[in-house]
Amino acid sequence: MADKEQTTDLQEKPFKPSSPSSKLDLNGFWEYADAPQSADFIELADQYELFIDGKFTKPASGNYFDTINPATEKPIAKIAEADEKDINKAVKAARKAYENTWSKISARERGKYIFRLARLIQERAREFAIIESMDGGKPIRESRDVDIPLAAAHFFYYAGWADKLNYAFPNKEVESLGVAGQIIPWNFPLLMLAWKIAPALATGNTVVLKPAETTSLTALKFAELCRDAGLPDGVVNIVTGAGETGAAIVNHDGIDKIAFTGSTEVGKIIMKSLAGSEKKYTLELGGKGPNIIFEDAPVDQAVEGIINAIFFNQGHVCCAGSRLLVQEGIANRVIQKLRDRMETLIVGDPLDKNTDIGAINSKQQFEKINEYLEIGVNEGADIHQSSCSIPENGYFCRPTLFTNVGQSNRIVKEEIFGPVLTIQTFRTAEEGIEKANNTPYGLAGGVWTDKGSKIFKTGQKIRSGVVWSNTYNQFDPTSPFGGYKESGMGREGGLHGLEPYVKLK
Ligand code: NAI
Ligand code: MG
Numbered sequence: 001m002a003d004k005e006q007t008t009d010l011q012e013k014p015f016k017p018s019s020p021s022s023k024l025d026l027n028g029f030w031e032y033a034d035a036p037q038s039a040d041f042i043e044l045a046d047q048y049e050l051f052i053d054g055k056f057t058k059p060a061s062g063n064y065f066d067t068i069n070p071a072t073e074k075p076i077a078k079i080a081e082a083d084e085k086d087i088n089k090a091v092k093a094a095r096k097a098y099e100n101t102w103s104k105i106s107a108r109e110r111g112k113y114i115f116r117l118a119r120l121i122q123e124r125a126r127e128f129a130i131i132e133s134m135d136g137g138k139p140i141r142e143s144r145d146v147d148i149p150l151a152a153a154h155f156f157y158y159a160g161w162a163d164k165l166n167y168a169f170p171n172k173e174v175e176s177l178g179v180a181g182q183i184i185p186w187n188f189p190l191l192m193l194a195w196k197i198a199p200a201l202a203t204g205n206t207v208v209l210k211p212a213e214t215t216s217l218t219a220l221k222f223a224e225l226c227r228d229a230g231l232p233d234g235v236v237n238i239v240t241g242a243g244e245t246g247a248a249i250v251n252h253d254g255i256d257k258i259a260f261t262g263s264t265e266v267g268k269i270i271m272k273s274l275a276g277s278e279k280k281y282t283l284e285l286g287g288k289g290p291n292i293i294f295e296d297a298p299v300d301q302a303v304e305g306i307i308n309a310i311f312f313n314q315g316h317v318c319c320a321g322s323r324l325l326v327q328e329g330i331a332n333r334v335i336q337k338l339r340d341r342m343e344t345l346i347v348g349d350p351l352d353k354n355t356d357i358g359a360i361n362s363k364q365q366f367e368k369i370n371e372y373l374e375i376g377v378n379e380g381a382d383i384h385q386s387s388c389s390i391p392e393n394g395y396f397c398r399p400t401l402f403t404n405v406g407q408s409n410r411i412v413k414e415e416i417f418g419p420v421l422t423i424q425t426f427r428t429a430e431e432g433i434e435k436a437n438n439t440p441y442g443l444a445g446g447v448w449t450d451k452g453s454k455i456f457k458t459g460q461k462i463r464s465g466v467v468w469s470n471t472y473n474q475f476d477p478t479s480p481f482g483g484y485k486e487s488g489m490g491r492e493g494g495l496h497g498l499e500p501y502v503k504l505k
Helices: 002-012 084-102 107-123 125-136 140-161 189-202 217-228 243-250 264-274 299-315 328-343 363-378 429-437 452-461 495-501
Strands: 050-052 055-057 064-069 074-080 174-176 179-183 206-210 236-238 257-261 280-284 290-293 323-327 382-385 400-403 420-426 444-448 466-469 502-504
Touching: 050 084, 050 217, 064 125, 074 217, 084 179, 084 206, 084 236, 084 243, 107 125, 107 140, 107 189, 107 217, 125 140, 125 189, 125 217, 140 189, 140 495, 179 189, 179 243, 189 206, 189 217, 189 257, 189 495, 206 243, 217 236, 243 257, 243 264, 257 264, 257 495, 264 280, 280 495, 290 299, 290 429, 299 328, 299 420, 299 444, 323 328, 323 429, 328 400, 328 420, 363 382, 363 420, 420 429, 429 452, 444 452, 452 466, 495 502
Parallel strands: 179 206, 179 257, 206 236, 257 280, 290 323, 290 444, 323 420, 400 420, 444 466
Antiparallel strands: 050 055, 050 236, 064 074, 174 502, 382 400
């Protein structure tokens, strides 16, 4: 009875937005007041050193570079630039730690350290999330709800495997490799660090890791956690710098395994330099993910899924659903709904909790995206951007759709790595699958349909490492991830993610 009265009550008082003074006017219906995440308690140094052999160490060259906040274009701190000498020092420290401590202590003991790192990330999650958003431009909602919790989850997951490797590889003798050299990109800085470091440590290897030059801060904060966790010196070494520093890791003789995530271009360079060497390697490279919407799909959910697939993290996602393939009969309806939904997306301050799309990670990436917008228009495609306001300073890009495109358009073929979606239509499932596979990449894709059988039939025919159905961008530490074709080789995550770090006999 009481329930019924409440319902009636609610129906009689329709919700009215309460803040008419808010600066954002979203079709006059939803208005959001600012909801800034305070960064007052964040302590950042003016200058960061290399983390080698358990100590923060000045770079041999004495050179530093700025890391900037892409939402303001202002420098945040100076970061040390490691050269060959520093890499040599880091690799030696990692080797010494491998031989003297990390391979000597019991697997159970190693697991305890990794659990400790996981808990420390959780304890300092808020701080890590804010720094990630300041340094890389991603919305605080994402770094708070996705990046940092998932990074902790990867450490928890692999900590559990440390003393169970014989169960992971039954009837085999499992041996660690030695020193792993790891190079990561700027789109998910701490999460990519976790993907790399957690399985390496769990399998008994030591690590030299280089974060991307535009997002070094959370890796350096993680170095502080290694110190706080009492991790033996040299087990984790964090070296900062750009491409040359990365190349020095790839080419160092003292490294047993290279794990790289980044562009296909650099992946190919790394493959060439490793050809003929004994080093094992895994490469996780680019993508141009097809997101296929069938006529029988739940359209409203699919529209949310499309938005998530391409605008999540400013489209800085290797597995982004950047190519929408929609069945002809519902194309107009889907495009109209997408355009309406895009109007409500908030582009702006990454530290505002309402923000949907933050800042593009760097000036270089910002220019690359703008170049592709021009290429698309020059190729004769129809462009549509949301009409939202964007901040004057900083690198911001409105969510963008391209229609009237074909397979030969560069914007359809090449990875843009920004909030830019191309839309093509198809008539039959065969045509949709053919278009989906017509790419040198094969990292991830999506299928939206009401029919389970169609999910399986289509999913199996799409040549990519991950196919999500009726959802997109779902990640879990227990699930393997990796590409076909030019999207890379090897798998990370899950049980599969242990294998690249062990020798099996
Ligand atoms: P990148 O591949 O140059 O950078 C990734 C990492 O590799 C960074 O840590 C970088 O310092 C390092 N690196 C660069 N040159 C190297 C070399 N010769 N040897 C060893 N390490 C090297 O990617 P970039 O220039 O930042 O972005 C360019 C494009 O790559 C993006 O627009 C996007 O399309 C794609 N990309 C893909 C990513 C993915 O997750 N698959 C991540 C980042 C970029
Ligand atoms: Mg930065």
